[in-house]
Amino acid sequence: MSDAELRTRAASLDAEDSLAGFRERFLPADGLVAYFDGNSLGRPPRATAERLASFVTGEWGGRLIRGWDEGWVELPVTVGDELAAAVLGAAPGQTVVADSTSVNLFKVLHAACRLRPDRYEIVIDTTNFPTDRYLVEGVAEQRGMTVRWIEPDLVENVTAAALAEVLGERTAAVVLSHVDYRSGTILDVAGLTQQVHASGGLIVWDLCHSAGVLPIALDAADVDFAVGCTYKYLNAGPGAPAFLYVAARHLSEAAQPVPGWFSAADLFAMSGTYTAAPDIRRMLSGTPNLMGILAVREGAKMVAEAGLEAIRAKSILLTEFLLEQVDRLDVAMLSPRSSERRGSHVTIQVPDAAGVAGRLGAAGVIPDVRHPDLLRLGLSPLSTSFTEVHEGWAVLADILGPPH
């Protein structure tokens, strides 16, 4: 296919795209040809910019401390419920928006291990995101437990067979990422959860790279715990509060290690003794970051309006369109070829990824670099057009050598 033909194809895919209108709902990124990093940091929705400004003036400035009695106190749970409905496939009362993914993972890991006091192993894969691995090692040390490593193939990631090798009566908890941060490989949430349960262990899913771009069904899959960030496909801004999910059946027993006034049964009693809230609030700690939570609300609202099935369908079309073009270059691909197994980013292997990224950036194309030799090309369905994918690819092809 010639370049002119690809352009025509991109234009026609854009014309048929039912989500095309969402692109205008984001603030412009001046001078950019293509933004291929919505999988690291999503673009700011105009609605979020407006909401934050109106919050500062109207609610923080106008209501001041009274705001806490007018819904602020409940926001971590209120927006948690909204996110649960729009993004996580979860009934109300099991999700909060607060803290960072790291802090939330720390909390649910301790909670999960406490629920399996007679077991002493935490399972995680060596390909998982560094923070997840660091935290598993840290929590294992703190609880006198052992880390059991899965060493998966980079593209296949954690398979049922690989998991079967490490599960046993020792297994207290297993930490897996729904979509691998490097390859973009999707794991089978329902199947692997069932497998962990069969061993008597509990599962903790990290949803950072799937929340807002893949349909998720935490309740239906019988998941125990989940965490994830909101600044990628949920577009809530750099370092916006993360989310945390605890299945209702564990709520009465789930104990986390960082108690604070927001996790206490009676927030304003200021009483002498700590009693954890009976509900999901027990997973909170300190005063929640309200502006961040409101940004999460805007992100979840947009996803709900677009619908995750439509978002996923466009994500597949986007990555397939990109793959088709990437296949014409001399680069190795780390992402699964099967669309069913691929999230919303495509990872290619190029020597001197940082150097290539620098040249791309100078030409207005922003990818994500993982040293030393990976370029992740993230396609965010609500803000990325097919024409943008093609134009970004054309710049990449200029740098990497002529397409065949």
Added chain:
Amino acid sequence: MSDAELRTRAASLDAEDSLAGFRERFLPADGLVAYFDGNSLGRPPRATAERLASFVTGEWGGRLIRGWDEGWVELPVTVGDELAAAVLGAAPGQTVVADSTSVNLFKVLHAACRLRPDRYEIVIDTTNFPTDRYLVEGVAEQRGMTVRWIEPDLVENVTAAALAEVLGERTAAVVLSHVDYRSGTILDVAGLTQQVHASGGLIVWDLCHSAGVLPIALDAADVDFAVGCTYKYLNAGPGAPAFLYVAARHLSEAAQPVPGWFSAADLFAMSGTYTAAPDIRRMLSGTPNLMGILAVREGAKMVAEAGLEAIRAKSILLTEFLLEQVDRLDVAMLSPRSSERRGSHVTIQVPDAAGVAGRLGAAGVIPDVRHPDLLRLGLSPLSTSFTEVHEGWAVLADILGPPH
């Protein structure tokens, strides 16, 4: 003094107030006669509203992921250093702005106890803020330690004599609040720190109710650890990130329990093994909330411009002016009468505090309620005028009965 005379006096105090101009730097609170709760939630500075809006459009929207290479990664430490210089009396490299006060207290408490492995008691007073007490109990349980309680007089709070009774060879760490959240009593940071050190223990100061309104000299007082929030006198907004200080001499040994990619020596190495950063970054965990940190920067900047000595001098004049008027009502006072020992809020005891607060609120005066019988009247020197204090008092006098 007649009401007319008090009004004249307020006007003349305002005319002589070198900080009076700062009041206009805050967004208006429409319809309010007096805001007496800057000690719970400071008002939004106009500069912060502008900075947040420009960040969303210009940096988040315009620079996108590139921002992380353009100073974002360093912001928790950069703004930590700015806060250290403007507010904490601390040299650079010892302070970060991140997470909540609860999470930060959890981290430094574990770090402090690890530095005293042969000791088994954590000391805290029964009057301390609930979260501090909950966390001390939680950390003690997690480490197999014991909580040793000080039961101080409500107004006197923790004295050297009370502290002497509980310190000993068992003492690993002591947690105290610089300014008591109920009474507003100021503790002697330097003296009590020295006393704890003489016992061989380490001190953790909670600066929530003093940061930005009282001069603090952490380095000069030889403090080991400190934490505090930024949404009171630093005006950074509801749930804005908190701060955390570790004295340089402890940095190489201070180990905290929530490792994440932001606390790792090499953030982007994504390496297999966790090595804590050699510097203050080791106290971080996950991706920091940038908008919150930028709001802290604006707050610290305003305090630096006004100067803490001038802020403190006005704070004393404000509370003295209020006390003079409160003394004409039939209410008990929980705050110290000596200005040297009183922070920037005055606490009075009234039956049915919530009912009184409701009537005050309906008349445009916002105090802070602590059930069942305390009203805290917080006076924030940068945003509160003497006329405001008088007008708020006049409404209170109308409700509580005629002044004598």
